[in-house]
Amino acid sequence: xxxxxxxxxxxxxxxxxxxxxxxxxxxxxxxxxxxxxxxxxxxxxxxxxxxxxxxxxxxxxxxxxxxxxxxxxxxxxxxxxxxxxxxxxxxxxxxxxxxxxxxxxxxxxxxxxxxxxxxxxxxxxxxxxxxxxxxxxxxxxxxxxxxxxxxxxxxxxxxxxxxxxxxxxxxxxxxxxxxxxxxxxxxxxxxxxxxxxxxxxxxxxxxxxxxxxxxxxxxxxxxxxxxxxxxxxxxxxxxxxxxxxxxxxxxxxxxxxxxxxxxxxxxxxxxxxxxxxxxxxxxxxxxxxxxxxxxxxxxxxxxxxxxxxxxxxxxxxxxxxxxxxxxxxxxxxxxxxxxxxxxxxxxxxxxxxxxxxxxxxxxxxxxxxxxxxxxxxxxxxxxxxxxxxxxxxxxxxxxxxxxxxxxxxxxxxxxxxxxxxxxxxxxxxxxxxxxxxxxxxxxxxxxxxxxxxxxxxxxxxxxxxxxxxxxxxxxxxxxxxxx
Numbered sequence: 001x002x003x004x005x006x007x008x009x010x011x012x013x014x015x016x017x018x019x020x021x022x023x024x025x026x027x028x029x030x031x032x033x034x035x036x037x038x039x040x041x042x043x044x045x046x047x048x049x050x051x052x053x054x055x056x057x058x059x060x061x062x063x064x065x066x067x068x069x070x071x072x073x074x075x076x077x078x079x080x081x082x083x084x085x086x087x088x089x090x091x092x093x094x095x096x097x098x099x100x101x102x103x104x105x106x107x108x109x110x111x112x113x114x115x116x117x118x119x120x121x122x123x124x125x126x127x128x129x130x131x132x133x134x135x136x137x138x139x140x141x142x143x144x145x146x147x148x149x150x151x152x153x154x155x156x157x158x159x160x161x162x163x164x165x166x167x168x169x170x171x172x173x174x175x176x177x178x179x180x181x182x183x184x185x186x187x188x189x190x191x192x193x194x195x196x197x198x199x200x201x202x203x204x205x206x207x208x209x210x211x212x213x214x215x216x217x218x219x220x221x222x223x224x225x226x227x228x229x230x231x232x233x234x235x236x237x238x239x240x241x242x243x244x245x246x247x248x249x250x251x252x253x254x255x256x257x258x259x260x261x262x263x264x265x266x267x268x269x270x271x272x273x274x275x276x277x278x279x280x281x282x283x284x285x286x287x288x289x290x291x292x293x294x295x296x297x298x299x300x301x302x303x304x305x306x307x308x309x310x311x312x313x314x315x316x317x318x319x320x321x322x323x324x325x326x327x328x329x330x331x332x333x334x335x336x337x338x339x340x341x342x343x344x345x346x347x348x349x350x351x352x353x354x355x356x357x358x359x360x361x362x363x364x365x366x367x368x369x370x371x372x373x374x375x376x377x378x379x380x381x382x383x384x385x386x387x388x389x390x391x392x393x394x395x396x397x398x399x400x401x402x403x404x405x406x407x408x409x410x411x412x413x414x415x416x417x418x419x420x421x422x423x424x425x426x427x428x429x430x431x432x433x434x435x436x437x438x439x440x441x442x443x444x445x446x447x448x449x450x451x452x453x454x455x456x457x458x459x460x461x462x463x464x465x466x467x468x469x470x471x472x473x474x475x476x477x478x479x480x481x482x483x
Contacts, residue, residue, distance in 0.1 A: 001076060002037040003208055004061070004176055009034050009070035011053075011060050015283065028283045030056040032232035033070075035309065038176070038225075043202065043209040045223030045240070047216060047255065049279055053232040054212045055099070058178045061210070062094050063087050074176070092122045095169035099181035101161035105153040111139075111164060112149040115171050122172060138167045141204075142197060159190035163197070170201065178210045183218060191215075195222055216259050220244055225315075228252050231290040232282055234309060238316040248318040248327060250295045251275075289321070296333040297326050 011031040016022040031053045038044045046054045059065045061072055063079060072079040079090060098104035105114060115138070116131045118124075125131035136146050142163040153161055162182060169177050182198070183191040195218060201207060213219050219226060219240075226243050228236040228251065236249040247253045254273040261267045275294045280286055286293050292302035301321055309317040312324070325331035 002073075003040040003075055004038040004210070005071070005073040006034055006036050006057075006061070007071040007073070009057070009060060009072060010068040011056055011065055012068045026283055029232050029285055030282055031060060032282075032285070034229075034232075034234050036227055036234060036237065038208060038210060040175075040208055041202070041206055042225065043211060043223045045219040045226040046210065046212045046229060047214070047219050047226060048229035050214070051279055051282070052229045053282070054229055055180050057229075058096065058180050058210065058212055061178060062091060062096055064096075089122075092172050093175045095172055095174040095177050097162075097165045097169055097177060097179045097182050099184060101158065101165045101185070102153060104165060105161060107153055110150055110152050114153075114164070115168050118168065118172050124172065135167075135171060138170050141170070141201065142167045143193070159186050159194065162186060162190075162194055166194070166197065166201075170205070173205075174207070176208045176210065178212070180212045181214070182211070184214060191218065198222060216255065228255065231280060231285055233290055234319065235291065236316075236318045236320075237309065238313070242313070242316055246327070248312055248316065248323045249291075249320050250297055250326065251291050289319075297322060297331055299331075 009031055010029075010033055012027040012029055014024045015026040015028060017025050034057060036044070046057070048054055056065060060067050061079070063072075063082075067080045070080065074090065074094065077090070079087060082090065109117075112132065112135060115135045116125075116128065119131050119134070125134060132149070135149065139146060139148060144160060144163055144167070148156075148160075148164075153164070156164065162185070166182070179198070183194050186194060198209065199222065202209065209222070211219060211222055223240050226238065226240050227234050228243075228249065230251050236243070236247065236252045238248075243252065244256065247256050250273075254275050257271065257273045261270065273296065277294050280290070280293060286303075288304050288306050289295070289298075289302040290306075292298040295302065299322060305321070307319045307321050309319045312318050320326070322331050
């Protein structure tokens with residue numbers, strides 16, 4: 001049996017309204033159904049964003065806040081069912097190192113008074129002198145001088161105050177120590193000293209730790225098993241090395257991608273997962289999976305069904321419906337369905353790909369529905385003979401005209417009649433040519449002949465006009481249209 005075991009622990013804080021009568025209008029789901037086990041001599045690390053319920057869970061284990069439901073079993077005893085008096089006696093075996101060392105120490109008491117108060121409450125030491133000797137031994141272990149007994153908390157630095165907090169937990173000889181952000185308020189050099197101190201005390205005294213922290217590097221260094229919390233629930237739990245090597249849950253992947261790597265080459269090439277949006281309110285958690293509002297791989301099922309922790313490897317548990325699909329690459333970021341999506345996409349792509357060649361074939365065969373290509377070909381076929389006709393008709397028109405000009409009579413009256421006849425023939429020829437031109441500019445006959453004496457000249461001008469009407473299409477950009 002595990003030394004410390006939590007079964008579906010819930011801590012809900014009521015939201016009350018009203019001036020005269022308090023009425024509950026909602027709850028803040030600070031811790032919402034967490035189950036975990038901590039073995040004797042083990043260090044269990046809890047990580048997660050600010051506001052996810054880590055500190056509340058640690059306080060619930062010590063019954064510093066009321067547990068709404070669930071079990072907190074310490075060495076076979078359910079602490080949630082104990083009375084206040086019985087719980088006070090059990091707290092000797094459960095101690096806590098608080099996040100703010102200055103806020104957790106009474107500024108009106110010196111260090112000896114602070115450390116001996118708990119010992120006297122639990123009956124440790126026959127008298128004050130015996131307690132003082134034990135306190136000196138503990139201060140030596142945590143790296144503080146013996147003359148610190150008579151000093152007050154404000155006379156110490158931040159790292160020294162944190163060591164006093166650790167000494168206060170150690171003097172009661174507990175089995176489990178819950179360390180709430182033990183090094184977050186310290187600089188890097190002091191952090192290393194405190195972490196090494198915790199390791200040494202664990203080896204020497206056989207302590208069991210529950211370490212709550214934001215610094216993933218610190219948690220990895222000190223922890224044997226790590227649990228990842230998100231919005232009051234546990235989303236993944238695994239041995240330290242396995243979790244850092246192969247995180248399964250999308251939220252854990254995002255956390256690990258945020259940890260800087262001291263190798264510039266690896267840092268530049270690795271993938272960074274960026275989460276959009278803020279942590280939802282614990283008073284109104286989203287339905288289904290708590291992480292689906294920010295998850296890059298979210299599916300419709302995630303919005304409807306809340307996943308539970310399930311085993312996916314040796315000691316590796318994850319609360320995700322599609323952890324295996326994400327790990328294998330079947331489910332990619334931004335896809336809208338699980339494993340069946342790639343096949344469906346290929347089929348749809350095949351349908352689209354087949355339709356395009358079909359349309360191309362129809363266009364080539366002249367069977368396309370829009371029918372734009374065929375009329376263009378037919379227009380070319382029509383315009384080609386129109387532009388070649390004038391070339392054929394030009395010699396036919398000029399030969400009779402030349403013969404007619406050579407056989408003109410010398411009588412002016414006859415010449416005038418023939419000239420009028422020639423004018424009429426020229427006008428009729430123009431009327432016949434106009435429909436064949438299809439858009440060319442009209443050619444108006446010259447009416448400059450005024451005198452009868454120049455009838456012969458008018459006839460020649462009319463003949464020239466006829467020849468010009470037949471030759472005019474040659475000036476059009478026919479070669480460009482044929483090309």
